[in-house]
Amino acid sequence: METEFGVEGSHEGKFVEGELSSSPFSSPKQITNPVVYKLVRLEGDGRLVPATDDEVMEVQGLLRDDTGEMHIVPDTSNGILCFSNEGSSTGVPQLERLEGLSRTENTDVDPEKSSVQLEESVPSLAQSLGESLMGHVGSLGECSNPSDKQIGGSSSSIFISGSKPDFSKLQGRICLDNLSIKELHETFRATFGRETTVKDKLWLKRRIAMGLTNSCDVSTTTFVIEDNKLVKNESSDNAGDGYVKDSVIGDIIGDHESLPTGHSSQLEDRQTVAEKKFRDHNSEDGNFISDEHAMEQRANKRVRKPTRRYIEELSELESKVSSTKLITSPKSLGLGQVSPQSHLRSGISASSDGRIVVTRVDSLGGFGIKVPCVYRVRRSRPRKNYATLLKINSGDMDAATSMVKKTLGAQTFVPEVMMARSASEQLQPQFLGEVDREKQLPAVTGSRLGHNAVPTHLDSSIYPDKNVVSVPTLKGGIRRKHHRAWTLSEVVKLVDGVSRYGAGRWSEIKRLAFASYSYRTSVDLKDKWRNLLKASFAQTPDKVTNTRKNAASMPIPAPILLRVRELAEMQVQDPPNHGSSKVLGTTGNSVNERQSGYL
DNA sequence: TTTAGGG
DNA sequence: CCCTAAA
Numbered sequence: 001m002e003t004e005f006g007v008e009g010s011h012e013g014k015f016v017e018g019e020l021s022s023s024p025f026s027s028p029k030q031i032t033n034p035v036v037y038k039l040v041r042l043e044g045d046g047r048l049v050p051a052t053d054d055e056v057m058e059v060q061g062l063l064r065d066d067t068g069e070m071h072i073v074p075d076t077s078n079g080i081l082c083f084s085n086e087g088s089s090t091g092v093p094q095l096e097r098l099e100g101l102s103r104t105e106n107t108d109v110d111p112e113k114s115s116v117q118l119e120e121s122v123p124s125l126a127q128s129l130g131e132s133l134m135g136h137v138g139s140l141g142e143c144s145n146p147s148d149k150q151i152g153g154s155s156s157s158i159f160i161s162g163s164k165p166d167f168s169k170l171q172g173r174i175c176l177d178n179l180s181i182k183e184l185h186e187t188f189r190a191t192f193g194r195e196t197t198v199k200d201k202l203w204l205k206r207r208i209a210m211g212l213t214n215s216c217d218v219s220t221t222t223f224v225i226e227d228n229k230l231v232k233n234e235s236s237d238n239a240g241d242g243y244v245k246d247s248v249i250g251d252i253i254g255d256h257e258s259l260p261t262g263h264s265s266q267l268e269d270r271q272t273v274a275e276k277k278f279r280d281h282n283s284e285d286g287n288f289i290s291d292e293h294a295m296e297q298r299a300n301k302r303v304r305k306p307t308r309r310y311i312e313e314l315s316e317l318e319s320k321v322s323s324t325k326l327i328t329s330p331k332s333l334g335l336g337q338v339s340p341q342s343h344l345r346s347g348i349s350a351s352s353d354g355r356i357v358v359t360r361v362d363s364l365g366g367f368g369i370k371v372p373c374v375y376r377v378r379r380s381r382p383r384k385n386y387a388t389l390l391k392i393n394s395g396d397m398d399a400a401t402s403m404v405k406k407t408l409g410a411q412t413f414v415p416e417v418m419m420a421r422s423a424s425e426q427l428q429p430q431f432l433g434e435v436d437r438e439k440q441l442p443a444v445t446g447s448r449l450g451h452n453a454v455p456t457h458l459d460s461s462i463y464p465d466k467n468v469v470s471v472p473t474l475k476g477g478i479r480r481k482h483h484r485a486w487t488l489s490e491v492v493k494l495v496d497g498v499s500r501y502g503a504g505r506w507s508e509i510k511r512l513a514f515a516s517y518s519y520r521t522s523v524d525l526k527d528k529w530r531n532l533l534k535a536s537f538a539q540t541p542d543k544v545t546n547t548r549k550n551a552a553s554m555p556i557p558a559p560i561l562l563r564v565r566e567l568a569e570m571q572v573q574d575p576p577n578h579g580s581s582k583v584l585g586t587t588g589n590s591v592n593e594r595q596s597g598y599l
Numbered sequence: 600t601t602t603a604g605g606g
Numbered sequence: 607c608c609c610t611a612a613a
Contacts (some may be wrong), residue, residue: 507601
């Protein structure tokens, strides 16, 4: 049985979801006092039961805090976790770790491994539940109403609900109909562990009834609850047939949004899922009045997600900034809003589908926003019309910069779950870059680099991280030039790949020999090979004539070029016989002679 | 999607 | 390196 965790924060009886869930919609607030959580597990049948000691301990372990800013003290006697973050500079607890928590121990150890484990271990049911959970808790997923999702089955979930309910309010038979608003409020608090300011009696009663019965199916008109069951006087609820017990949990956790303009106090009015679900399915009765309506209005107002592109760009910028080399590019300095300081922290966690997601918290526009980021990965080919998107941008503004600026300006960011590929693949180039950089020189013999009239910084392409430049196009558009100088080892790999798989099998070579170089496409390989060919044939005929035109751009050792030429001749003579086999004749011998002779 | 070739 | 036919 798998377990998913959710968190609902309560601070002194009030919601503090802004801090606790790291919602992108919430402005960061300082937590100065310890926050107490109660862990509860959601049973498959919808009951909430206190977490066991082991579960508490487990959650504590999962919430381990790297920064030392949070102190998590378990009270194993009754499923309580106490958080305190004294000294935290951000006020945003590291609850991001809750994303994708499962019983996998090494959530943050080996990304690939745990990815697999998660993939395997999360059953579909728990997964769909987890999606809504993590979507809210982690502020990563869609905030859409998962009303079409179902829960049930056997998956159990652990929640941290910040309730210290006065259960005495809930003893015995409860007749909600007889209660005053105030009493209803108390009962509400006892039931949900939080306060409400909603004054609509019917609303309160329904919500409480739902809470106490763990069911959405409370569309009765009288509310008498006994033994966690609704005593129905009139079962007028065929309306209940329309909806299953939907993902109450997921929404309980975090179906909230504090819009940038929102007042934090309003957050208290946020409905729990059950509430919302209920309302959604009963809106026709028109019993929900202004208060609720207003809330719904707010809830419906959503901000747009940042595009993948945005996230990638941001990540690239950040990787520049945070790289140890600290190449102080004027471009990155021009970023303004995305200053290095805005980077608060980052971490790797698992998304609902078991993939590893790198997240970090950025204070964009003054809000604590967790932005999933992918370090220099491009999952597919570059967007073709990317240039047109940046048309507006001024001449010397870096494409990424302008993108970020525009995005920020429009306040259009909502995180989007990002899947990263194997982390090793992403990181490797950087490490390899370190190794290769020693001999790194522009290796493009026939390169026409200079003719673009892009000033010096283009020539500094020796530094791979600075190679993202935009080049004005003839038509006035902006073309992105992703120049990454070929290193010697890359060239060798390429030559090797060609000799092994044959020229033309670029995808094969890319896949097999260049698996770790995510930034070299098969087309790149082909182009490079073409250049190598040109170079080799230009050079070999007479060795001395080739008094290097420019030493900087001709780093390819002669032996390699020779080998290129041989390979080229080989390919020409015995290409993988397409149709009828041709007379091979003497070619084989000559090849062997050359091979032995030159190498 | 991949290859090949032009720009 | 980009773009685009063509396969």
